[in-house]
Amino acid sequence: MEKPIDHYWQLRLEHLKTALEKNNFEVYLASRPEDTARIVTEAILPVIKPASMSWGGSRTFVECGLYRQLRTMEGVRVLDTYDTTISDTEKMERRRQALLVDVFFTSTNAVTESGHLVNLDMIGNRIAALTFGPKFVVVLIGRNKIVPDLENAWDRIKNYAAPVNTMRLEKKTPCQATSFCQDCSSPDRICNTWTITEKAFPKNRVKIILINADLGF
Numbered sequence: 001m002e003k004p005i006d007h008y009w010q011l012r013l014e015h016l017k018t019a020l021e022k023n024n025f026e027v028y029l030a031s032r033p034e035d036t037a038r039i040v041t042e043a044i045l046p047v048i049k050p051a052s053m054s055w056g057g058s059r060t061f062v063e064c065g066l067y068r069q070l071r072t073m074e075g076v077r078v079l080d081t082y083d084t085t086i087s088d089t090e091k092m093e094r095r096r097q098a099l100l101v102d103v104f105f106t107s108t109n110a111v112t113e114s115g116h117l118v119n120l121d122m123i124g125n126r127i128a129a130l131t132f133g134p135k136f137v138v139v140l141i142g143r144n145k146i147v148p149d150l151e152n153a154w155d156r157i158k159n160y161a162a163p164v165n166t167m168r169l170e171k172k173t174p175c176q177a178t179s180f181c182q183d184c185s186s187p188d189r190i191c192n193t194w195t196i197t198e199k200a201f202p203k204n205r206v207k208i209i210l211i212n213a214d215l216g217f
Contacts, residue, residue, distance in 0.1 A: 006031075006212055009143045013210045016146060019115035026204040030211040036064040036140060039209055045103070048136050054079035054098035055105040056126030059168075060140045060216035066105065077101075081125075095125040099133035106130060107140050107216050109161050110153035117197040118153035120162065122190035130197060130206070139208045142215030150196065162191050164217045 001007060010031070017027045028043065030036045053076055061067055071080050079094045079101060086094075098104060106126050110118040117139065121127045130137055147153045158181040166176040166188070173189060174182035181191070200206040 009212050012146065013143060013212060016111065016113060016115065017210060019113065020111075020208055020210075021115075023115040023198060024200040024203040025115070026200075026207040028207070028209045030209050033064045033211055033213050033215060036209055036211055037066055037069050040066060040138065041069070044138060044207055048103060050076055050102035050136070052077040052079070052101040053103045053105070054081060054094070054101045054134075056081070056098075056129060058105065058107040058126075058140065058216060060107040060142055060211070061105050063215050064140060064211070066140070070105075095123070098125065099129055101134050103136045103138060104129040104134035105138045105140065107142075108145060109157045110147050111141055111145050112147055112149055112153055114149070116150065116153075117195075118147075118150065118157065119195050119197075120157045120191050121193045121195075124193045127193060127195040131195060135205070137206045139206060140211065140215070141208060142211050142213055144214040145216070158191065161217045166190060168217075 013029055017029060020027045028039045030039055053070065053073070055061055055067070067082065071078055079098045081091060081094045081098060083091070106129065108117045108119055112118065117130070119127045119130065130139070147156050162181060163175040163179045166173045169190070171188035171190060173186045174184045197206070
């Protein structure tokens with residue numbers, strides 16, 4: 001068999017797709033990262049016809065090429081929260097306004113095999129949008145985010161995703177030096193608000209693309 005690892009993960013993703021669909025998520029499978037943009041532009045956006053869009057912090061969103069493609073999309077009001085030319089005040093205001101867009105793009109810190117999304121945020125704009133506000137949310141998930149259960153999700157986030165993000169963002173936290181969660185009280189702490197999304201409501205409001213590649217943190 002050619003590419004047995006990809007085949008293994010394809011089977012895993014198909015099982016996860018079934019679990020997520022039972023929880024009222026709309027799910028797509030992407031065999032490669034580059035297929036993600038095609039799914040978004042050809043299968044999702046033509047149906048929901050958004051007039052506005054924005055996104056939360058997500059390396060997966062960037063690595064798939066979606067940020068590059070969508071930030072200049074014609075006919076849609078784009079709130080670019082990644083724009084480095086604006087002030088911190090304006091950036092925060094865009095994050096607030098992004099909670100009212102037609103479609104919001106993000107990832108998840110972990111997804112369990114039973115089809116639950118688990119997230120931990122610093123500011124809360126990403127998980128706020130996932131929970132309520134935007135008409136639709138598109139969640140991009142690389143295969144590396146899959147965990148067996150909630151306990152493993154919490155461990156993955158606290159002892160991998162969060163430390164790596166503090167390193168990327170150059171936050172002054174203990175985990176940046178140790179690579180392990182110290183349950184700190186640092187002013188730069190990024191671990192402030194947890195959410196567990198067990199089911200999508202209304203049904204299909206949250207659309208998930210499972211990607212057969214290791215993406216994001």
